[in-house]
Amino acid sequence: MRDLARLAAALPFSLDDTDAAAAAFAAGRSGDAGARRDADLWAYIWTLRYIARKFLTERVGEPSDVDAVETRALEGVRKVWDAVEDAARFPSYVSKVCKNAVLTHRARRRTMVEADETVLGPAFDDERFDQDAVIVRRDVVTAIADLPPAVRAVATMRFLDAVGYEDIAEATGHPLPTVRAYLSKAVARLREAPHLRAHFFDDVLPPGALAR
Amino acid sequence: MSSLSDRLDDYAALPPDERAAAARDAAALPEHADRLAEARAVASLLDAAADARPGRAVSEDDLAAYLADHALGLVPPDADRVEAALAADPGLRDAADRMRARLANLDAHTAGAESAEAQFERLFGHTLSPPDAAPSPEAPREAHRNGNARHAARTSADRAADRTAAAPPRAARSGAGRRVLVLAAALLVAYGGLAAVSASQQTDRARLADLADLASYAPIETRGADADPLAARLDAALDGVEEARRTTLGLFPRFDSARLDAAAVDLAGISSAADPGSSVSQEARFALARVRLHQSRDDEAVRLLAGLVREQSYRAAEARRLLDAIRTAPGA
Numbered sequence: 001m002r003d004l005a006r007l008a009a010a011l012p013f014s015l016d017d018t019d020a021a022a023a024a025f026a027a028g029r030s031g032d033a034g035a036r037r038d039a040d041l042w043a044y045i046w047t048l049r050y051i052a053r054k055f056l057t058e059r060v061g062e063p064s065d066v067d068a069v070e071t072r073a074l075e076g077v078r079k080v081w082d083a084v085e086d087a088a089r090f091p092s093y094v095s096k097v098c099k100n101a102v103l104t105h106r107a108r109r110r111t112m113v114e115a116d117e118t119v120l121g122p123a124f125d126d127e128r129f130d131q132d133a134v135i136v137r138r139d140v141v142t143a144i145a146d147l148p149p150a151v152r153a154v155a156t157m158r159f160l161d162a163v164g165y166e167d168i169a170e171a172t173g174h175p176l177p178t179v180r181a182y183l184s185k186a187v188a189r190l191r192e193a194p195h196l197r198a199h200f201f202d203d204v205l206p207p208g209a210l211a212r
Numbered sequence: 213m214s215s216l217s218d219r220l221d222d223y224a225a226l227p228p229d230e231r232a233a234a235a236r237d238a239a240a241l242p243e244h245a246d247r248l249a250e251a252r253a254v255a256s257l258l259d260a261a262a263d264a265r266p267g268r269a270v271s272e273d274d275l276a277a278y279l280a281d282h283a284l285g286l287v288p289p290d291a292d293r294v295e296a297a298l299a300a301d302p303g304l305r306d307a308a309d310r311m312r313a314r315l316a317n318l319d320a321h322t323a324g325a326e327s328a329e330a331q332f333e334r335l336f337g338h339t340l341s342p343p344d345a346a347p348s349p350e351a352p353r354e355a356h357r358n359g360n361a362r363h364a365a366r367t368s369a370d371r372a373a374d375r376t377a378a379a380p381p382r383a384a385r386s387g388a389g390r391r392v393l394v395l396a397a398a399l400l401v402a403y404g405g406l407a408a409v410s411a412s413q414q415t416d417r418a419r420l421a422d423l424a425d426l427a428s429y430a431p432i433e434t435r436g437a438d439a440d441p442l443a444a445r446l447d448a449a450l451d452g453v454e455e456a457r458r459t460t461l462g463l464f465p466r467f468d469s470a471r472l473d474a475a476a477v478d479l480a481g482i483s484s485a486a487d488p489g490s491s492v493s494q495e496a497r498f499a500l501a502r503v504r505l506h507q508s509r510d511d512e513a514v515r516l517l518a519g520l521v522r523e524q525s526y527r528a529a530e531a532r533r534l535l536d537a538i539r540t541a542p543g544a
Binding site for chain 2: 045052064066082184
């Protein structure tokens with residue numbers, strides 16, 4: 001695998017600091033060449049790390065497939081300066097491009113795998129949301145922060161801390177039906193939150209932004 | 213009981229058994245297929261956020277992240293927790309062994325491939341500082357603060373040893389040493405002044421074309437494939453541009469027009485011979501456009517740059533910026 005140590009050392013912020021990456025993107029767009037390099041550097045390292053992590057959990061596919069997925073993902077990442085209007089969405093965009101590259105690879109593999117390979121499966125779970133947890137959690141935290149206070153407290157316990165209904169009712173003093181009603185409102189709001197929609201729908205990105 | 217529609221609306225908030233029942237009921241009704249898909253997407257997103265909470269059990273994804281980061285030369289964000297789980301969980305150790313075998317395969321495949329630095333510079337058009345540049349005294353501390361690279365894990369004892377090794381003998385810092393330092397400082401100031409004059413004398417056109425920044429081409433190396441002769445020609449042509457550059461002590465840059473013309477001819481030949489979609493062709497045309505820009509042959513530069521933009525080349529963004537600059541330049 002490629003050694004990213006020197007590139008990572010050149011990055012002036014932590015790789016998992018997605019807010020700093022978004023800030024570098026915004027500054028780069030305003031003409032700061034150094035910030036533009038930092039944003040590109042972050043996106044490059046993030047992409048290679050994402051794909052390396054994914055391929056360690058894949059049960060099918062050849063090492064040469066990594067090259068193809070990296071190439072596909074990096075092609076998409078290079079379009080980021082034209083594709084993303086809201087700088088805050090820069091990390092999510094990069095993550096989504098990576099995810100799409102992996103999913104496309106999986107779809108192609110499915111049509112090509114031999115029967116003896118499928119014995120090792122089922123390797124892929126389409127329902128699992130396999131984007132980088134750091135970015136997903138960051139965007140969910142942001143979206144929950146915009147909820148009304150009572151709903152926010154319940155949603156935080158359920159969606160960020162994985163607390164069960166009964167325990168939420170006990171902790172907040174609300175009756176169980178109230179907890180369910182608050183969570184219902186929270187889901188309705190979160191489903192419409194642009195930062196979250198960007199993860200599973202393309203309608204918040206410019207047409208063709210994710211096209212390959 | 214709530215209607216199926218309500219249960220799909222609330223799907224992400226439902227416990228697993230209620231989700232399964234809602235999915236089963238919706239699957240029997242094709243008209244609910246899209247709503248079920250959306251409900252699952254929202255649920256999987258929120259589940260992923262919860263799965264990423266601090267203190268959760270170490271999963272195989274965490275293990276993959278830990279091993280991949282190590283292999284890539286990065287510092288895994290949650291190393292202590294994963295290592296503790298590995299020590300305590302035989303099942304996780306088995307998974308780690310499988311992943312290490314996979315890593316070995318990946319390593320064997322990428323041996324001798326283009327380095328990350330070269331690939332980044334080629335794809336994104338940035339130039340990184342040379343690898344042998346002396347790091348600043350703050351670099352290790354900064355890297356440690358950032359938590360990015362494996363050298364961040366070096367101990368304070370390592371750094372103390374480095375400082376001891378790098379410190380000059382005390383005697384060298386007195387007498388003659390001071391005079392040398394004063395002389396060096398004076399030369400530095402004089403050179404700085406000349407550099408400022410040199411920069412001020414550089415034309416807008418030369419700054420725009422910036423031929424000094426034409427990096428050498430690092431071709432993609434694929435195992436088992438023969439080297440691309442056009443890639444070697446491109447590297448040689450770019451060297452030709454560099455060799456056409458003349459300076460006085462690194463200042464007052466100018467170009468030997470005959471050599472620059474020869475390099476331009478080479479670049480034009482390469483771009484004609486290469487597959488238009490190849491990186492060789494794109495690099496050759498981009499370099500040729502900058503040479504033509506330097507030579508004030510704007511029509512040719514615009515044609516080449518517009519082609520790159522039209523083809524959505526990975527150089528398109530830079531090509532578009534140059535086109536904008538040409539169109540807004542004085543006298544354009």
